[in-house]
Amino acid sequence: MNGAARDLGRTVAAAVAHDPVAVTVKNLSALGGAETAEIRHVFESELNVAAQPAVEIRLTISENLTQFLLVAEIQRGGERQVLLESWPRTSAASTGSPTDKPARVTLEKKLLWEQDLPILDAAQIAGGILVLDATRVLLVRGGDRQSAPIPAWHTWPRNLRGRLSVNDSGFTAYLPGTICRGGTEPRLSVICEDSQDPWLLGPGALAIFTPDRNQFPGHIDIEPGGPRDLPPFYTAAPAADGWIFAGADGRAHLYTHSWDSAGAIDQWGSDVATVQTPCGARILAARPTALTEPDAIQPYQIVNDAPIPAGPALEFSGPITALWSFGRSATAVSRDLQTGRYAAFSLAPTCGS
Amino acid sequence: MRLSAWLPLAVLSALALCGAATRPRYGGTLRVEMRDAQPDAGPLRSLVFETLVRLDATGAPQPWLALSWQHDAAAKRWQFSLRPGIKLHDGSALTSAAVAASLQAALPDLTIAATADGITIRASRPLPDLPLDLAHNGWLDTGPFRLTAFDPGHHATFAANEDYWGGRPFLDAIDVQLGRGLRDQLADLELGRADVVEIGPADLRRAADHGRAVWSSAAVSLVALAFAPGHPNDPRLREALALSIDRAAMHNVLLQKQGEVTAALLPQWISGYAFAFPTALDLPRARALANALPPAARTLTLAYDPGMRAARALAERIAVNAHDAGLTVQVSPQNPNADARLVEGRLASFEPERALAGLAAGLGMQAPTAAQSPAALYESERKLLEDFRAIPLFQLPMLYGAASRVRVYAPPAVTRLGDWRFDNIWLPGTAP
Numbered sequence: 001m002n003g004a005a006r007d008l009g010r011t012v013a014a015a016v017a018h019d020p021v022a023v024t025v026k027n028l029s030a031l032g033g034a035e036t037a038e039i040r041h042v043f044e045s046e047l048n049v050a051a052q053p054a055v056e057i058r059l060t061i062s063e064n065l066t067q068f069l070l071v072a073e074i075q076r077g078g079e080r081q082v083l084l085e086s087w088p089r090t091s092a093a094s095t096g097s098p099t100d101k102p103a104r105v106t107l108e109k110k111l112l113w114e115q116d117l118p119i120l121d122a123a124q125i126a127g128g129i130l131v132l133d134a135t136r137v138l139l140v141r142g143g144d145r146q147s148a149p150i151p152a153w154h155t156w157p158r159n160l161r162g163r164l165s166v167n168d169s170g171f172t173a174y175l176p177g178t179i180c181r182g183g184t185e186p187r188l189s190v191i192c193e194d195s196q197d198p199w200l201l202g203p204g205a206l207a208i209f210t211p212d213r214n215q216f217p218g219h220i221d222i223e224p225g226g227p228r229d230l231p232p233f234y235t236a237a238p239a240a241d242g243w244i245f246a247g248a249d250g251r252a253h254l255y256t257h258s259w260d261s262a263g264a265i266d267q268w269g270s271d272v273a274t275v276q277t278p279c280g281a282r283i284l285a286a287r288p289t290a291l292t293e294p295d296a297i298q299p300y301q302i303v304n305d306a307p308i309p310a311g312p313a314l315e316f317s318g319p320i321t322a323l324w325s326f327g328r329s330a331t332a333v334s335r336d337l338q339t340g341r342y343a344a345f346s347l348a349p350t351c352g353s
Numbered sequence: 354m355r356l357s358a359w360l361p362l363a364v365l366s367a368l369a370l371c372g373a374a375t376r377p378r379y380g381g382t383l384r385v386e387m388r389d390a391q392p393d394a395g396p397l398r399s400l401v402f403e404t405l406v407r408l409d410a411t412g413a414p415q416p417w418l419a420l421s422w423q424h425d426a427a428a429k430r431w432q433f434s435l436r437p438g439i440k441l442h443d444g445s446a447l448t449s450a451a452v453a454a455s456l457q458a459a460l461p462d463l464t465i466a467a468t469a470d471g472i473t474i475r476a477s478r479p480l481p482d483l484p485l486d487l488a489h490n491g492w493l494d495t496g497p498f499r500l501t502a503f504d505p506g507h508h509a510t511f512a513a514n515e516d517y518w519g520g521r522p523f524l525d526a527i528d529v530q531l532g533r534g535l536r537d538q539l540a541d542l543e544l545g546r547a548d549v550v551e552i553g554p555a556d557l558r559r560a561a562d563h564g565r566a567v568w569s570s571a572a573v574s575l576v577a578l579a580f581a582p583g584h585p586n587d588p589r590l591r592e593a594l595a596l597s598i599d600r601a602a603m604h605n606v607l608l609q610k611q612g613e614v615t616a617a618l619l620p621q622w623i624s625g626y627a628f629a630f631p632t633a634l635d636l637p638r639a640r641a642l643a644n645a646l647p648p649a650a651r652t653l654t655l656a657y658d659p660g661m662r663a664a665r666a667l668a669e670r671i672a673v674n675a676h677d678a679g680l681t682v683q684v685s686p687q688n689p690n691a692d693a694r695l696v697e698g699r700l701a702s703f704e705p706e707r708a709l710a711g712l713a714a715g716l717g718m719q720a721p722t723a724a725q726s727p728a729a730l731y732e733s734e735r736k737l738l739e740d741f742r743a744i745p746l747f748q749l750p751m752l753y754g755a756a757s758r759v760r761v762y763a764p765p766a767v768t769r770l771g772d773w774r775f776d777n778i779w780l781p782g783t784a785p
Contacts, residue, residue, distance in 0.1 A: 064625035065412035084728035158520040270376035
């Protein structure tokens, strides 16, 4: 930068035969005030700057895709001359919460893991955290990190989904067309297979996932209702008297355990989960925002087949990209709109506050 | 005359698409309309074809079909490694040989060879900005959509590439009506008969009504007056005309302040020096030049393509401005023998030197001299323009209106550089 300013200053000085000049500086680039001042200082140090100038010089700091430019426009009477120097460029919230009634269930979020790659799911295990993304299962235990790759059997669909199911004997990672089973003791071990087997949505709840889409096509086997074909859905969660399916049609559909339709909800997003609280089960639902906007997750209770807010919304700094039930808690993944990084949170409900 | 290839490029400020987006849905057909009846390149190409390199929102090259690249200290020898597992639309695997052949045809001045996992490119001179060039050359049919039907001048349809390496697009198909006038396009958007249409600068606000979105690129399209090559008019006439044009008034009123006024061929964001070409009206000098001409030499005819954005209004305003300088400009829309034509054309490259060469060729100008620095490029461009055979007027963005039902999973749907990313579009309410 300084070299370019110095070189241009010398070239301009020669062009004006070292006559007295006046310099005005304009910055059209992304460089800041300090750099602008520095450029001006170095440039002017090569010139005879005077209060009674014979020549007007307009110095513009500019840029293109790959370089910064210094452009000196020399005006002497009716004559105008343009001189250039350049140098390469180096490679360069939450909104107010809604005013709900006094909270009955409050969600607390605890950061589990953060990374650049999209997190599909994360789960707390004894002494550690499991993280699932498109390329690996990651085990974080204290300062120890182990990872096992997930083979790319297929091209992953857009808006990739993935789910971790953890039990006492190990874990299962579900991805479209791929299922990986593994353990964490004594070290992380994973075996993956090309599989269209159903995903485990919850205890006794199985659903086929469409391998080249971001949705479940609707083939489910959920106890006690048994096998059923429902419309395509994104997520499902048990409700007090049945199940709720966040449908691909943009509505959440309520079903009884005998698969009778019990209404639909329009104001939720595509991700629902259930958490168990001392006050009973509560549905967590994201807002129907765009994936380019901050989102929030709010607990609800289904009363007379209608959703009633059961506590304040928990705001995130970006869209919710995944929300899965995880026993008494839930796991939410959000993409920070400022940093672009993905963060997985454990959402723990407290009751009666 | 129309600049030959309106190739994609440009910075787009995608206005937010909002609404109840939730997760994207697969399925549906996007209905698109465009003016061009014979699109040989441009945005349609970016549906089907891809390049080794893409530019991000800041214009920086990013790996695309290439996974990585490196070059020697002199930037004369480059190595590109290819992303594995990519298929061409005929189902065959993309090979280094196919990439090398495609690039060699596009860049004959370079020596391009296939290697085991990529290609090497050699040049006799340093090519520090080669990735910029590769973002617009060597197109391969690996893209997210396949062309399934093409009725020249009328219609083109595209189907989702089920095997696309980046994941199958959300849309099942894209249906493109060709050769639709801007007025018809806007009416179709308003009546729900089209989902994405081109819009003129004057229709920006109207297009954005009722929850519709407007997608806008950076200034990628040059509007200029071009004199017929070899036309024997007096250079003083051309200079007088250039100095008589009130670009600022046209920009404010006729173009609704879209894009920027210019007297340079390359836009500011490509060259960094466009502002150094003065755009100010200089009526006294224009009059002096006109008065020095014999009366019979103070007249010229001006033609324009009626399909060009705001062409008629701009041409008529140029005639009014010229009259103020003592010139007579007869506007004659499609006169093949006109002295000058109002033309619009898009950049053919992001690399400044190649972009300048493309614009000069489109305007019928001589090839610019080689330039390996901004200073040399400025001098080359200045020489091209010094005889006023081309008079740059405006750099305009590409503007699109999108129906309220159109959702974008990962914005923008049209990049800042002008390419369509319609594989990121999804439609609610369609059968998955």
